[in-house]
Structures are given as C-alpha cells and as structure tokens.
Amino acid sequence: MEEKQDSWFWIGDDKGVFTVRSYYRWLTGEFASIHASFWNRLWSLKVPGKIVNFLWRMCRGYFPTTNALAMKRVDISINCPWYHNGVETDGHVIFGCDFAKNVWKNSEVKHLVHYDLLESTFEVLSRYFVACSINQCVLIGMICRSIWNRRNKWVWERVNGSVFAGKHRSKHADGWYKGSLVAARCSQVEGSWSPREAEAISLKEALSWVKELELKCCVFEIDSKVLVLACNGQGGESYFHIITFDCIKLLKHFDHVLVEFVYWSANRVVHELAKAAHSMPGLGEWLVTPPDFINHELDKDMS
Structure with a gap:
C-alpha cells in the first residue's frame, strides 16, 4: 500500500x-x-395547559426579559432586576440567577439540573426531558414556572419570596411551627404608638428574634394590610415607614421569605400571645412546647 x-x-x-x-x-x-x-x-405531560404553554414559550424564547426588551429598543437596563449579577436572559432567570440556583439546590431534582451560560433554555430542557422520568419532568416544569412567577412578582409588585411554601411558618412572626410549634415569644414595648406603628415595631422585634434563631426560610403572616404593602415596596416618609425600612433590611438576611396578608380570624394565635404580654412582668419565650393559653387556637390553626 x-x-x-x-x-x-x-x-x-x-x-x-x-x-x-x-x-x-x-x-x-x-x-x-x-x-x-x-x-x-x-x-x-399531565399538567395544566398553562404549564405546557409556558414551557413552550420558554423554549421559543418568548419571555419579556430585560435583555429581550433591550433588543427591541426598549430603554431598560439589561441587568437582572433581582440580584443585578448578570444580563437577564431566559436561561439566567430560570437557572442562572442566585435566587433560581437556591431554588434548584433545595429541590428534589437538584442532581439533574446543570446549566451552562452558553446554553439556551431549549437546549437545557431538551437534555433534562430526554434523560428524566415523567414525574421529574413535571416537577422541573412546575419549578420553572414558579421561578418566573416570583420574578414577575418582584419586577411588578416588589414582592420578594420563596418558590416553596416555606420550611417554617409564622403567626405575625411571634410563633413558628411546622406541624408542631418551633418557638413562640411575646413581650411589651414601652412607648405611645399608632396602631400601624405598633404593628411595624412588633414585626421588627420578631424579625430580630428570628434572625437570632437562624431560621432562613420563613413566611410572615400579618393581619395589617398597610404593613404588608409597606414591606413589599410601598414606601413613604412617615415614622411608620422608617420602622418598615428597618424591617425590609432585616428581611434581606433570610434565604427565602414572604410577607403576606391574612385576616384577623386566621391570626388568633398571635392575638392570644399579645393579650398574655399585658399580664407578664417581662419577656415570655417558649421553645417546642407551647404555653397552655394558646394550645386551643394552635390546634384549630393546624387542623
């Protein structure tokens, strides 16, 4: 040869x-x-049509991200509106943003999800869907949509929060439980306050306490709609708003947090704790085992 x-x-x-x-x-x-x-x-996939439609739009690149809007000559910053740590593309929102990374890290499919900056969302999902089971595909799709919804909540309403329901729940941040009580606390704060200022001070005290307990994933349920709106970005110049600003700074210490409004009837445990504070000479604090005077309302709340 x-x-x-x-x-x-x-x-x-x-x-x-x-x-x-x-x-x-x-x-x-x-x-x-x-x-x-x-x-x-x-x-x-056996999921609502809006989920399938959402995933289809995501794969086709139809999301109105800041980068996409800028390419259409909209005068807008292309940076991530959440963490400002990169250009907001489809892939960045769903997989690359720090918020999204934390969500995937705490999900049941964390070992399956890997994202490269050079990949499109279509390439990422194609790889996942071919390799994963049907149930895993459903979970991935639901998480993708939840992340996008949370992104929109922040952009349009300045509401920050978790994709998940929360590992700990609070009653006005005074009581914490997950199937059973984690901790509860009540105390008196000296001074003369308007009702909304008193609510804001109570939240600030509770946030400081919860920060000391090192609870990172929380839902704060408050029956003051004015306070909830202020915590989610509706600012002002009054003393109430100054206190609220301190609350917002404390909220940044949590990994996943949501401040939401609930009706008074759904917040009875807190009001029982508040009543008890008037008859106590000092601080009342309970861990794991709740005080007798809230057991009845706590049982109804968890049922």
Whole structure:
C-alpha cells in the first residue's frame, strides 16, 4: 500500500469535502430525533395547559426579559432586576440567577439540573426531558414556572419570596411551627404608638428574634394590610415607614421569605400571645412546647 500523509476528512460528505449545506443536513439529521423526543414528552405531560404553554414559550424564547426588551429598543437596563449579577436572559432567570440556583439546590431534582451560560433554555430542557422520568419532568416544569412567577412578582409588585411554601411558618412572626410549634415569644414595648406603628415595631422585634434563631426560610403572616404593602415596596416618609425600612433590611438576611396578608380570624394565635404580654412582668419565650393559653387556637390553626 502506498503511504500517504494524514489529512482532514469531513464525515458529513461522501467525498470528505465540507460545505455549509452538508453541515446543515448533518446537524438537522442528528438532532431531529432528540427534538422529536423532547416535544413529544412536553405535550404528553399531565399538567395544566398553562404549564405546557409556558414551557413552550420558554423554549421559543418568548419571555419579556430585560435583555429581550433591550433588543427591541426598549430603554431598560439589561441587568437582572433581582440580584443585578448578570444580563437577564431566559436561561439566567430560570437557572442562572442566585435566587433560581437556591431554588434548584433545595429541590428534589437538584442532581439533574446543570446549566451552562452558553446554553439556551431549549437546549437545557431538551437534555433534562430526554434523560428524566415523567414525574421529574413535571416537577422541573412546575419549578420553572414558579421561578418566573416570583420574578414577575418582584419586577411588578416588589414582592420578594420563596418558590416553596416555606420550611417554617409564622403567626405575625411571634410563633413558628411546622406541624408542631418551633418557638413562640411575646413581650411589651414601652412607648405611645399608632396602631400601624405598633404593628411595624412588633414585626421588627420578631424579625430580630428570628434572625437570632437562624431560621432562613420563613413566611410572615400579618393581619395589617398597610404593613404588608409597606414591606413589599410601598414606601413613604412617615415614622411608620422608617420602622418598615428597618424591617425590609432585616428581611434581606433570610434565604427565602414572604410577607403576606391574612385576616384577623386566621391570626388568633398571635392575638392570644399579645393579650398574655399585658399580664407578664417581662419577656415570655417558649421553645417546642407551647404555653397552655394558646394550645386551643394552635390546634384549630393546624387542623
């Protein structure tokens, strides 16, 4: 046999000659089966239609991210509106943002989710959906939509919070439970305050206490709508708003936090604790075992 020097050979053409046409044919032929598997699995998911539609829009690049809006000549910053740590693309919102990373890290599919900055959301989901079970695909889809919803809550309403329900729940941040009581506290604060200022001071005291307990994932349920709106970005110049600003700074110490409004009837445990504070000479604090005077309301609240 005659010896010849090694040379490059393009496998996509019988003659070994590279052309754009041959490359396109090779590319579409290789990935056609992967795309078909992904779309078939997506449309077969047993989830509400709005979830499937959301995932389809995400894969098609139809999200109104700041980067997408800037490309359409909208005068807007392209940085992530949450953490300002990068350009807000589809992939950044769902997988790359610090908030999203924390969500995936605490999910049941954390070992499956890996994101590269150079990948599109379609490429990421295609890889997941082909490799994962149906149930895992459903969970991934639901988390993606929840992250996007939370992003919109922050952008349009300045509401910050967790995708998950919360590992600990609070009654006005005075009582914490997860199936059973974690901790409860009540005390008197000297001074003459308006009702909304008293609510804000109570929240500030509770936040400081919860920070000391190192609880990172919390839902604060408050029956003062004015205070909830102020904590979620409705500012002002009054003394009430100054106290609220301190609360907002404390809220930043939590990994996942939500401040939400509940009706007085759903907040009875707190009011029982507040009543007890008037008859106590000092601080009242209980860990694990609740005081007798809130047991009845606590049982009704957990049932």
